[in-house]
Structure formats: C-alpha cells, structure tokens
Amino acid sequence: MGRSVLVIDTDPQANATIGLGVYPESVQKNIYHYYISHCSDSKSGTLLSDYIIKTISGVDLIASHLDLVGAEAVLYQNPDRYYILSTGINQIKNRYDHILIDTPPFLGQFMMNGMIAADHLVMVFSPDTFAIAGYDHLTMIIQDISEILGKKVRISLAILNRWGAPLGKPETLSEKIYDFFGLKKNHNIDSLNEIRTQLETRIRVEIPEVVIVHEGKEISQSNKQGIPLIVLAPDDPAVQGFKAASQIIDTLKPGGA
Numbered sequence: 727m728g729r730s731v732l733v734i735d736t737d738p739q740a741n742a743t744i745g746l747g748v749y750p751e752s753v754q755k756n757i758y759h760y761y762i763s764h765c766s767d768s769k770s771g772t773l774l775s776d777y778i779i780k781t782i783s784g785v786d787l788i789a790s791h792l793d794l795v796g797a798e799a800v801l802y803q804n805p806d807r808y809y810i811l812s813t814g815i816n817q818i819k820n821r822y823d824h825i826l827i828d829t830p831p832f833l834g835q836f837m838m839n840g841m842i843a844a845d846h847l848v849m850v851f852s853p854d855t856f857a858i859a860g861y862d863h864l865t866m867i868i869q870d871i872s873e874i875l876g877k878k879v880r881i882s883l884a885i886l887n888r889w890g891a892p893l894g895k896p897e898t899l900s901e902k903i904y905d906f907f908g909l910k911k912n913h914n915i916d917s918l919n920e921i922r923t924q925l926e927t928r929i930r931v932e933i934p935e936v937v938i939v940h941e942g943k944e945i946s947q948s949n950k951q952g953i954p955l956i957v958l959a960p961d962d963p964a965v966q967g968f969k970a971a972s973q974i975i976d977t978l979k980p981g982g983a
C-alpha cells in the first residue's frame with residue numbers, strides 16, 4: 727500500500743526477523759542490545775534508531791535474537807523497565823506510517839513494553855490458542871494487565887489465523903472451541919461456517935474488528951525468501967485475510983483513538 731513500515735521484533739524466537747528474510751546471527755545490533763543498554767537506567771541507554779536495518783521487502787526492521795531471553799531478568803534493575811520501548815519509539819515514530827511490534831506470546835517484560843508502547847493491539851488467535859486458554863481466562867489476563875499498566879488495554883483487531891488448517895477430526899476443533907468459549911456442548915454446531923459465526927459473534931462483543939485468515943500454502947516459502955506473500959503468491963488462500971487485516975490497521979488512528 728506504499729506505506730513506510732518498521733517492524734520491531736521483540737520475541738526471542740525471532741520469527742518476524744526470519745520471516746523478513748533476515749538471519750538473526752547476521753545482525754550485529756539487535757533489540758537485545760537495545761534493552762541491555764537500558765538495563766539500569768533509561769537515560770544513558772542507546773537510541774532505538776541505531777538498530778534499524780533495511781530488508782528486501784522494503785520494510786525496516788529492528789531484529790531479534792535468542793539472546794533476548796537473557797535480558798528479561800537483567801531488566802528488573804531498572805524501575806522504568808516497562809517504558810524502555812515506548813521511550814525509544816517516541817523518538818522515531820514520526821518517520822513511519824506504521825510501527826509493528828511483535829511480542830513474545832507470554833506475559834513478561836517484552837509483552838508489557840510492547841503493550842505500553844502500542845497505540846493499538848492486534849491479537850492473533852491461532853488454532854493452538856484454543857487449546858491453551860479459555861476466552862474468559864484471556865479477558866481476565868487483559869484486565870490484570872490494564873490494572874498493572876494503569877491504562878485500559880483494548881484489542882483493536884482480532885485475527886483468527888490458519889482457518890481450515892488440518893487439525894484432526896472436525897469434532898476436535900469444535901470441542902476445543904466449545905471449551906474456549908465455555909459454550910454448552912449440546913449446542914449443535916456441525917459446520918465450519920457455523921463455528922466461524924460463533925467465534926466472530928463472541929469476539930466482536932469486545933473487539934471491534936475480526937478478520938479470518940485462511941491456511942496458506944506458500945507462507946513458509948514467503949518466510950524463507952523474505953518476500954511478502956502478496957508479492958510471491960498473490961492467489962494464496964491466506965492473502966485475502968492478510969490484506970483485510972492490513973487495510974484495517976491502516977485505518978487505525980495514532981494515540982489509540
């Protein structure tokens with residue numbers, strides 16, 4: 727869409743880095759070094775702009791690395807530890823139309839930093855989300871986080887990812903979804919479309935936008951080459967959903983309004 731975009735990868739697994747065609751070992755200065763430089767005192771730390779690299783896709787990147795796991799404990803020394811990322815972003819945000827922060831899937835320093843820095847939250851529900859926690863459990867966690875942060879945490883967009891992925895028998899998927907939403911099992915849902923309606927209706931109560939992304943065929947190829955899926959395989963089943971998600975993100979206003 728011709729927007730200038732920065733991706734900040736703050737997940738030690740570095741999937742966003744790798745997906746943009748960058749091998750974590752090849753990057754000299756990554757998000758680990760940024761956080762570590764702020765481990766005791768935010769003022770003397772490095773600038774986030776020192777860590778920006780270009781990628782083949784045209785998107786700018788601040789790369790992650792497995793080393794980031796080691797920064798988590800060290801950051802406890804800094805009383806302002808939850809604000810390290812937002813302080814850095816404030817100095818570069820006027821350079822970009824969008825800054826996307828990828829956080830780890832678990833609650834810790836990096837997810838908190840991401841949530842504080844972000845104007846909007848996007849939550850990806852993957853098939854395994856349904857296996858892990860119930861929706862009420864998830865809403866409770868979000869409430870807890872709101873209290874810790876002292877600001878209301880709201881999710882602007884939910885992405886129901888990998889729709890139609892082979893998950894074993896359809897009953898297994900519907901049972902997971904029943905459990906996830908605490909629905910009664912005798913409620914007769916027997917087609918994927920009906921399950922989808924249930925999901926969307928339930929999530930839409932609290933999340934204004936919901937997008938379904940289908941299981942893609944060329945995503946691993948797109949990750950390997952660092953080429954956006956829409957360029958590499960415009961007819962891939964996942965493209966439409968990702969496109970819809972990016973259009974919604976494009977309409978979100980700065981400042982969380």
Ligand SMILES: Nc1ncnc2c1ncn2[C@@H]1O[C@H](COP(=O)(O)OP(=O)(O)OP(=O)(O)O)[C@@H](O)[C@H]1O
Nearest residue numbers: 741831850852887888939940941942945946949964
């Ligand atoms: N719609 C899709 N179709 C097919 N494969 C997908 C799709 N979305 C993600 N994948 C693949 O699933 C794997 C995990 O994806 P991704 O890293 O986005 O998950 P994640 O939810 O961020 O995981 P985590 O919660 O561990 O951070 C990747 O290999 C990716 O290529």
Ligand SMILES: [Mg+2]
Nearest residue numbers: 737741829831
């Ligand atoms: Mg991830």
